Amino acid sequence: xxxxxxxxxxxxxxxxxxxxxxxxxxxxxxxxxxxxxxxxxxxxxxxxxxxxxxxxxxxxxxxxxxxxxxxxxxxxxxxxxxxxxxxxxxxxxxxxxxxxxxxxxxxxxxxxxxxxxxxxxxxxxxxxxxxxxxxxxxxxxxxxxxxxxxxxxxxxxxxxxxxxxxxxxxxxxxxxxxxxxxxxxxxxxxxxxxxxxxxxxxxxxxxxxxxxxxxxxxxxxxxxxxxxxxxxxxxxxxxxxxxxxxxxxxxxxxxxxxxxxxxxxxxxxxxxxxxxxxxxxxxxxxxxxxxxxxxxxxxxxxxxxxxxxxxxxxxxxxxxxxxxxxxxxxxxxxxxxxxx
Numbered sequence: 001x002x003x004x005x006x007x008x009x010x011x012x013x014x015x016x017x018x019x020x021x022x023x024x025x026x027x028x029x030x031x032x033x034x035x036x037x038x039x040x041x042x043x044x045x046x047x048x049x050x051x052x053x054x055x056x057x058x059x060x061x062x063x064x065x066x067x068x069x070x071x072x073x074x075x076x077x078x079x080x081x082x083x084x085x086x087x088x089x090x091x092x093x094x095x096x097x098x099x100x101x102x103x104x105x106x107x108x109x110x111x112x113x114x115x116x117x118x119x120x121x122x123x124x125x126x127x128x129x130x131x132x133x134x135x136x137x138x139x140x141x142x143x144x145x146x147x148x149x150x151x152x153x154x155x156x157x158x159x160x161x162x163x164x165x166x167x168x169x170x171x172x173x174x175x176x177x178x179x180x181x182x183x184x185x186x187x188x189x190x191x192x193x194x195x196x197x198x199x200x201x202x203x204x205x206x207x208x209x210x211x212x213x214x215x216x217x218x219x220x221x222x223x224x225x226x227x228x229x230x231x232x233x234x235x236x237x238x239x240x241x242x243x244x245x246x247x248x249x250x251x252x253x254x255x256x257x258x259x260x261x262x263x264x265x266x267x268x269x270x271x272x273x274x275x276x277x278x279x280x281x282x283x284x285x286x287x288x289x290x291x292x293x294x295x296x297x298x299x300x301x302x303x304x305x306x307x308x309x310x311x312x313x314x315x316x317x318x319x320x321x322x323x324x325x326x327x328x329x330x331x332x333x334x335x336x337x338x339x340x
Contacts, residue, residue, distance in 0.1 A: 012045025013086050024078045025095065030068050038064050040076060040090060048088030050076065055092045057099070057136030060120045067092075099136045100177050109137060109179060111169055114186070119163045126154040131167060131181060139179035141167065148184045148191065148259065151217050151225040157210075191256050194224060198251050198261055203268055206249040208241055216241060218249060218263055232264040 020026060020042075028040035028048065037051040053059065055067050068074060080089035099105065109115075117131035117139065128142045143152045152158050159165070171180040198204070198220070206218040215229040228249070233241055241247075253262035 012043065013083055016043070016046055016083065020078060020081065022078050022081060026076050026078065026090075027073060028076050028090070030070055030072045030074065033064050033068065033070060035063070038068060040074065042076070042088070042090075046086075046088065048076070048078075048090040050090045050092055054079070054090070054094070057093050057096055058132060060132055096136075099134065100174065106172070109133070109169060110172060113169045115167055115169070116164055117167050117181070119159045119161055119165065121161070122155050122159075126156045129155045129159055131165070133167075133179070137179070138177070139167065139169070139181040141181040141183060144259075145170070145182040145184055148187065148189055149223045149225060151227050153212070153217075153227070189259075190222070191259055194222070194261070195254065195256050197222070198224070198254055200251050200254055203248050203250045205246050206263065206265075208243050208245045208247070211241065211243055216243075220249070220261075220263075224261065226261045226263050228263045228265070232266050234266050236269045 026042050028042040030038050031041050031047060032039045035052075037049055038055070039047050039049055041047045050064075052061055052064055055061060055064060061067065074092060075095050076090040076092060077094040078088070079091045079094075080087065082088075102108075115133045117133045119129055120132045120138070121130045123129065123140070126143075128140055131139045131141060133139060141155075143155055146152050146155075146158060150158075165183065166186060167181040167183055168185050169179050170182045170185065173180070204220050206220050208216050209219045209225065210217040215227055216233060217225055218228050219225045232252075235241065235247070247265050248268045249263040249265050250267040251261060252264045252267060253260075255261075
């Protein structure tokens with residue numbers, strides 16, 4: 001036999017005002033903190049649950065304990081209520097103001113503004129990094145914008161989750177609520193000076209920094225790094241390449257506007273292929289357009305040539321007629337002599 005005095009007491013849910021419905025705003029006190037959320041009492045005998053994802057504007061909240069403490073009074077919005085099942089789901093972030101809607105948003109987070117931001121997660125295949133500047137304000141940093149000189153293929157080789165770094169805003173997408181970030185842009189580009197130091201055809205010592213299945217990262221003087229494919233890494237003695245090894249590399253292309261340099265170790269001991277494997281970009285040929293004065297001169301030349309042609313044709317037509325008249329006169333003269 002199970003006995004309970006609670007069953008003799010009135011059900012507090014029966015006394016819950018009908019005005020409390022989805023969307024209603026209520027106050028409550030934190031009764032317990034769990035890993036996945038908090039329990040909050042809105043009246044004696046009636047408690048609701050706030051999931052960790054509904055506590056702040058940040059999707060990266062690690063623990064509810066970093067936001068609230070037991071007994072703390074909080075403002076809440078009703079997200080779900082089922083009186084018969086005595087199920088009440090509440091939210092806190094719904095009552096927080098959206099920083100993207102703030103009147104001074106662009107002043108605080110607009111183009112070229114600088115911030116301290118926390119590494120939160122990496123993009124697919126680690127091609128970029130998501131930073132959180134403050135709860136609700138997130139930005140994306142592409143690997144190409146981390147450094148002017150380092151060749152970073154995987155962001156997780158360079159950053160750790162939770163690290164804080166200085167970044168600069170490159171663009172603002174208010175529709176997707178995402179900032180485009182940069183780190184290398186915090187400093188001036190060294191590529192103007194690189195253009196003089198790393199001319200095409202010049203050779204430099206390069207250190208093998210990292211090896212990958214398809215190639216390796218090579219570091220040149222001044223810290224300039226480039227990815228070199230395996231076909232350009234073959235050693236003359238065919239021995240394998242080791243990380244930390246120093247080899248000679250030839251600059252086979254330098255593309256300043258792409259911040260890209262192409263290297264080859266093979267080219268340092270073997271003549272470049274003549275089969276089109278490495279073809280220099282042909283110079284742009286500038287074709288001069290004909291001007292109105294040019295067209296006028298051509299027209300006069302045409303008329304002159306046409307005139308000469310017509311004169312020649314007329315002369316050709318007149319020659320047989322002259323010959324005919326000359327023959328006629330000769331015959332008449334002969335006839336007169338015979339008559340005499």
